[in-house]
Amino acid sequence: MSKTIALFSNNLFYVIGVKNFVSNHQLQNITLKDLEKNSLAELLNNIEIATVTSDFLPTVETINFIESLLKTQVKVIYFTSEPTSEIIPQLWAIGCQGVVAQSQLESQLTVAITAIDSGGSYYSQGILDNYMTMLGSLVKLFADLDLVLDKLTPKELEIFELYVVGESLVSIMKQLNIAKTTLNTHMESIRTKFGVRANREIIAKYQICQLRSKFC
Secondary structure (H helix, E strand, O other), rough: OOOOOEEOOOOHOOOHHHHOOOOOEEEEEEEEHHHHOOOOOHHHOOOOOOEOOOOOOOOHHHHHHHHHOOOOOOOOEEEOOOOOOHHHHHHHOOOEEEEEEEEHHHHHHHHHHHHHHHHOOOOOOOHHHHOHHHHHHHHHHHHHHHHHHHHHOOHHHHHHHHOOOOOOOHHHHHOOOHHHHHHHHHHHHHHHOOOOHHHHHHHHHHHHHOHHHHHH
């Protein structure tokens, strides 16, 4: 049974073109006027994949709109007219499952839908190429931080996990029933292994680790 894909676009001619690329699926066009008359939940009833054109909304509103889509049951593919657009990393960060260059819709849209429908993600290769330098650096940074975490002793890791979520040193001393001098020794060791001088820099390293879920 073919699935229905929502296409958020105000351009009727664009809709006709996209229909030719997904002939094995039903396509439901949704315009801004439709959004004014109906709730998003009503429009997305029985729809699993939504596609959004880059000219559907101004760029500053697009991220918030796609975030609202991702809070429903649908997976999202964004059609971009500019493969180097600054919006691409933001879409990656919020969990948008797919981005396809408009110039590559005919060859890549069906592939993207298949990948996303099976639980994966799909970003046009040309788009990813523009960010490989950035991503390569991040992957190396994450790997380096993993090595540091592996070097922490069980007690240091326990202290680290409490400290980075906001527990004060006094609170950690009480929870772990350790003396101040013992805690200071562990904190010094943690700082040394992370290559930082101040405790607050430990939290900065932790926040970098948290980026992993957004980029990898």
